[in-house]
Amino acid sequence: MTYSASEIWAIIAILGVGTFLIRFSFLGLIGDRPMPAFALRLLRFTPVAVLPAMVAPLVVWPDATGGAFDPIRALAAIATVLVGLWMRNPLWAILGGVVTLYGTMGLTALF
Amino acid sequence: MTVSTAKRTTRPAYWAGVRDGAPFILMAGPFALLFGVIATDAGLTLAQAMGFSVLVIAGASQFAAVQLMVENAGIAFVLLAALAVNLRMAMYSASLVPYLGAAPLWQRATVAYLNFDQTYITAIARYEAYAQMSVHDRVLYFFGVATPITPVWFGATLAGILAGQTIPEAWALDFIMPIMFLAMVAPMVRSLAHVAAAVVSVSVGIALAGLPSGFGLLIAAGAAMLTGAMVEIWMEGRKT
Numbered sequence: 546m547t548y549s550a551s552e553i554w555a556i557i558a559i560l561g562v563g564t565f566l567i568r569f570s571f572l573g574l575i576g577d578r579p580m581p582a583f584a585l586r587l588l589r590f591t592p593v594a595v596l597p598a599m600v601a602p603l604v605v606w607p608d609a610t611g612g613a614f615d616p617i618r619a620l621a622a623i624a625t626v627l628v629g630l631w632m633r634n635p636l637w638a639i640l641g642g643v644v645t646l647y648g649t650m651g652l653t654a655l656f
Numbered sequence: 657m658t659v660s661t662a663k664r665t666t667r668p669a670y671w672a673g674v675r676d677g678a679p680f681i682l683m684a685g686p687f688a689l690l691f692g693v694i695a696t697d698a699g700l701t702l703a704q705a706m707g708f709s710v711l712v713i714a715g716a717s718q719f720a721a722v723q724l725m726v727e728n729a730g731i732a733f734v735l736l737a738a739l740a741v742n743l744r745m746a747m748y749s750a751s752l753v754p755y756l757g758a759a760p761l762w763q764r765a766t767v768a769y770l771n772f773d774q775t776y777i778t779a780i781a782r783y784e785a786y787a788q789m790s791v792h793d794r795v796l797y798f799f800g801v802a803t804p805i806t807p808v809w810f811g812a813t814l815a816g817i818l819a820g821q822t823i824p825e826a827w828a829l830d831f832i833m834p835i836m837f838l839a840m841v842a843p844m845v846r847s848l849a850h851v852a853a854a855v856v857s858v859s860v861g862i863a864l865a866g867l868p869s870g871f872g873l874l875i876a877a878g879a880a881m882l883t884g885a886m887v888e889i890w891m892e893g894r895k896t
Contacts, residue, residue: 546699547728553704559735560721561711564742569768571750577758586888587881588751590853592777594880595744596841597854598861598873599773600834605862609830618831625835629842635781636679638839646831 617653621646669793673800676782680774680805683836685812686829687715692816694719698726702817709813713806714772717741720869740870744877748776755783756798758791767795770802777840784844848891853884 548556580588604622606612625642629635688709695705700722708718721738729737748771756767778801783794823829845854857880864872 546725548725548731550701550704552731553700553725554707556721556725556731556734557704557707557711560708560717560738563735563739564712564714564717564745565769567739567742568745568749568771569765570746571753572756572764572768572771573749573761575750575753575757576761576764580753583885584750585754586885588747588754590850590881590884591747591751591877592780592841592844593850593853594857594877594884595747595873596773596777596837597857598876598880599744600837601858601861602865603831603834606865607830609825609828618828618834621831622834622838625838626842629839630845633843635836635839635843638842639679639836642835642839643832646828646835650828 617646617649620649669789669796670800670803672782673779673797674803675800676778677775677801678804680778680836681808683832684715684774684805684809686823687833688809688812689816689819689823691715691718691722692813692818693820694816695722695813696817696820698722702814705817706810706813709810712738713769713809714742714745715809716869737868737870740868740874743870743874745771745776747877747881748780751780752776755780755794756791759795763795767798770798770806773837774805775801777837781840781844847888849884849888852887853880856880856883 600622604619605614607615607618610618621642624645625638628641629638632638632641691709692705695708695718696702700708708721712718712721717738720741721734724734724737749768752767752771756764759767775798779794779798782797783789789797841854845851857876860876860879861872864875866872867875
């Protein structure tokens with residue numbers, strides 16, 4: 546790394562302010578003014594639209610395996626989604642995913 | 657014996673948030689620890705690494721920035737790439753407006769500072785499930801969710817800086833994050849429109865995974881939101 550200390554602090558400060566402004570943007574500027582109906586309809590899908598796209602590449606090409614597909618991690622991801630859809634409860638889904646991950650890792654280590 | 661009624665009414669929402677946020681310690685802890693280790697390896701001082709975790713407080717973008725700094729990328733490129741990773745939070749911000757828009761400015765600013773993936777997804781799931789929550793209770797709930805996660809994020813970063821030891825990869829802790837996000841999202845898939853949005857999100861997310869970090873995600877999210885809205889309109893049209 547060849548940056549000076551002040552350059553590094555400038556990066557940290559600008560990222561800090563910039564990230565805050567991104568997070569504050571709509572919440573800060575719109576406040577309780579009404580939003581268009583179609584915008585509200587789009588925004589209701591935000592969690593379902595953002596997080597699967599963020600996670601999917603990590604499931605197919607995990608960092609820890611150097612990007613190689615790992616059937617154990619894929620299985621754990623599928624188990625998490627199925628338990629979550631079935632039980633409608635995040636904690637059960639986490640448990641299902643973690644048990645599948647470590648259970649399958651344990652079994653493959655044994656045999 | 658006199659307990660103020662204000663306290664009695666504010667507490668349940670806050671403590672419900674603390675309870676729902678607590679499991680994310682499992683995920684924030686290892687993630688922040690790893691950031692502390694990598695930032696120190698990269699040559700950042702203790703204050704600089706902590707500065708990232710306290711001022712930026714957005715894991716994925718912190719890793720992206722440090723990675724590019726190790727490669728001695730231009731400062732403008734470091735900033736652009738890391739901020740692109742965080743642009744999804746503008747969508748989070750917009751989707752919180754119907755629930756929190758009426759809160760006082762300082763509360764909205766504090767929520768904005770604490771608005772990362774874990775707090776957002778936990779809070780929005782609660783707001784959708786309990787439509788009758790007051791704005792005040794929603795803010796308290798959000799602060800409650802952030803209460804266990806935020807100190808762990810700071811503390812584990814510091815522990816990583818001081819310990820300087822990476823967690824063994826055999827523990828597969830890298831995969832706790834995908835599991836927790838999938839676990840949060842799956843119960844929110846309630847209709848055909850949600851299924852369609854999730855399928856588009858996954859497909860486009862994978863197809864565009866080769867783009868610079870953040871950009872593929874934004875396109876996938878936009879396409880998925882549009883898909884969800886269009887399918888919902890189509891379903892409403894079929895009912896009438």
